[in-house]
Amino acid sequence: MTSTPKKYYQIAQEGRLIGALLRVPYLAVVDGTYNGLRDAGFDDLTHAHLTVFQHIDSRKGSRLIDLAESAQITKQSMGYLIDYLESQGYVERVPDERDGRARLIRLTARGQALHATALNLVRDVEVRWRAHLGSERMDNLLDALKDLTTLIEGK
Amino acid sequence: MTSTPKKYYQIAQEGRLIGALLRVPYLAVVDGTYNGLRDAGFDDLTHAHLTVFQHIDSRKGSRLIDLAESAQITKQSMGYLIDYLESQGYVERVPDERDGRARLIRLTARGQALHATALNLVRDVEVRWRAHLGSERMDNLLDALKDLTTLIEGK
DNA sequence: CAAATATAGTAAGATATTCTGTCTATATTG
DNA sequence: CAATATAGACAGAATATCTTACTATATTTG
Numbered sequence A, B: 001m002t003s004t005p006k007k008y009y010q011i012a013q014e015g016r017l018i019g020a021l022l023r024v025p026y027l028a029v030v031d032g033t034y035n036g037l038r039d040a041g042f043d044d045l046t047h048a049h050l051t052v053f054q055h056i057d058s059r060k061g062s063r064l065i066d067l068a069e070s071a072q073i074t075k076q077s078m079g080y081l082i083d084y085l086e087s088q089g090y091v092e093r094v095p096d097e098r099d100g101r102a103r104l105i106r107l108t109a110r111g112q113a114l115h116a117t118a119l120n121l122v123r124d125v126e127v128r129w130r131a132h133l134g135s136e137r138m139d140n141l142l143d144a145l146k147d148l149t150t151l152i153e154g155k
Numbered sequence C: 001c002a003a004a005t006a007t008a009g010t011a012a013g014a015t016a017t018t019c020t021g022t023c024t025a026t027a028t029t030g
Numbered sequence D: 001c002a003a004t005a006t007a008g009a010c011a012g013a014a015t016a017t018c019t020t021a022c023t024a025t026a027t028t029t030g
Helices: A018-039 A047-055 A064-071 A075-087 A109-133 A135-154 B018-039 B047-055 B064-071 B075-087 B109-133 B135-154
Strands: A091-095 A103-107 B091-095 B103-107
Touching: A018 A047, A018 A109, A018 B018, A018 B109, A018 B135, A047 A064, A047 A075, A047 A109, A064 A075, A064 A103, A075 A091, A103 A109, A109 A135, A109 B018, A109 B135, A135 B018, A135 B109, A135 B135, B018 B047, B018 B109, B047 B064, B047 B075, B047 B109, B064 B075, B064 B103, B075 B091, B103 B109, B109 B135
Parallel strands: none
Antiparallel strands: A091 A103, B091 B103
């Protein structure tokens, strides 16, 4: 054997700091979604490609530059991802009515199918976790995470 | 201007699913730690290098192969990261008494300094979040995350 | 309104990261 | 002790992402 596969972060050792505690569930969602999509036949994508679906406006489409910004990569890198997704039939580029320089990246039917599948996979995880924690604790967890998100994004 | 920098995931649109809610705080910790280390003078590292510090046994050292497994990359890739960290004086390779084939990757004094700084940075975040949420909600959050971690890693 | 500047996107090439395949040395096991 | 497994290193390929530079269209401003 020559290798081992893919996963990610952590930060503590002792009583497990907040970084590690967020990391494990977060990566469980990410990897679970990735694997679920693969099992559902969407097996021609990498994690990087999925970031596009996570940031795109699934109805109206999004500009390349906006996708790049929210995914925090260069527009050139996002262009590279989009080229591939376009070649695989997940997205299409259409002119943006409101700006002759811009184009909208829009989900095709296949892209919409992937998007819907991904949302269902995440919701499944949420349901399993709710069953494990109980509804009250799960609601409290979501509330606390929302508050932190507001704090972080707030400014 | 030609570019934009680095960050990561998400998954919902509507009421924000669990993936997005975990992602924002998680990345806040990761990026906050990365930036804090940079500001503290540890500015010759990438996120990938930090994974080593997140997985290494800071006292006894760890084997390459174990680091690779917990970071979920190939041993060759981990070797590449370790080579760099060794060249920068963060770690050293010493023979493993108990296995002639193996060597232990150990933190040098500089590596220990980085490790301690990183732990403090994460603890600072935890303190700020505790102040924001209040102690009871923070404790509940940590408990829920621990339970989910156990569920996920449990089997 | 013409000139200057900014923005959206593409193109080309460099660099960095991670992988696959292979090899050596040491351990373990039947 | 022969066969097999494990820890790690080496070489090279593949891939992802970045930097620099360019075109076309928009916006701003003197």
